[in-house]
Amino acid sequence: DAGVIQSPRHEVTEMGQEVTLRCKPISGHNSLFWYRQTMMRGLELLIYFNNNVPIDDSGMPEDRFSAKMPNASFSTLKIQPSEPRDSAVYFCASSFHRTRRDTEAFFGQGTRLTVV
Amino acid sequence: DAKTTQPNSMESNEEEPVHLPCNHSTISGTDYIHWYRQLPSQGPEYVIHGLTSNVNNRMASLAIAEDRKSSTLILHRATLRDAAVYYCILRGPTSGTYKYIFGTGTRLKVLA
Numbered sequence: 001d002a003g004v005i006q007s008p009r010h011e012v013t014e015m016g017q018e019v020t021l022r023c024k025p026i027s028g029h030n031s032l033f034w035y036r037q038t039m040m041r042g043l044e045l046l047i048y049f050n051n052n053v054p055i056d057d058s059g060m061p062e063d064r065f066s067a068k069m070p071n072a073s074f075s076t077l078k079i080q081p082s083e084p085r086d087s088a089v090y091f092c093a094s095s096f097h098r099t100r101r102d103t104e105a106f107f108g109q110g111t112r113l114t115v116v
Numbered sequence: 117d118a119k120t121t122q123p124n125s126m127e128s129n130e131e132e133p134v135h136l137p138c139n140h141s142t143i144s145g146t147d148y149i150h151w152y153r154q155l156p157s158q159g160p161e162y163v164i165h166g167l168t169s170n171v172n173n174r175m176a177s178l179a180i181a182e183d184r185k186s187s188t189l190i191l192h193r194a195t196l197r198d199a200a201v202y203y204c205i206l207r208g209p210t211s212g213t214y215k216y217i218f219g220t221g222t223r224l225k226v227l228a
Contacts, residue, residue, distance in 0.1 A: 033216065043218035056215060091159050097214055102148040102207060105216055107159030
């Protein structure tokens with residue numbers, strides 16, 4: 001397996017534009033996580049899906065952020081409209097969750113977003 | 117969410133063992149202890165995890181205290197490639213969810 005695949009790797013956009021980040025989890029995994037990393041705030045969990053259903057979106061900063069998982073092999077994180085303070089590295093991770101047996105998460109290489 | 121406490125930074129000489137501590141005094145009986153590391157300009161990478169017993173794998177060993185309120189990640193022979201930020205995470209069914217919540221981690225510097 002190629003691992004968790006994120007696209008694009010780098011994105012530069014102007015303030016006010018819509019930005020869509022994409023993630024393809026590892027085949028067979030049933031949990032997917034979106035994170036944001038900045039120097040000031042570290043790694044923050046934004047949202048977590050299990051079996052394509054959002055379980056916890058308490059980390060999503062505001063209504064400008066939305067995430068979807070239309071099927072088990074694809075997820076998007078959208079920011080509309082984008083602002084300079086959204087500049088960060090966004091990571092996607094996936095894992096196979098089973099009750100009573102814990103497993104590890106696998107992270108993608110991240111998307112570096114710069115909003116100017 | 118249960119919290120972990122780690123030193124901000126540690127240094128080690130190359131080819132010597134490294135013991136990275138983590139305190140998790142509020143751990144619940146069903147929380148697993150996970151360790152991840154993040155190399156420069158990369159996403160976090162799984163290292164090891166355990167519940168109660170000590171664990172070994174090809175990357176490291178995990179020593180878990182008998183009361184489970186602390187754990188230690190052991191790198192048996194540090195190399196320059198092991199320089200990274202190491203995160204200790206608790207993961208379990210608290211509040212009915214299984215989330216990976218990252219703290220600030222320990223930045224490990226390996227000296228040649």
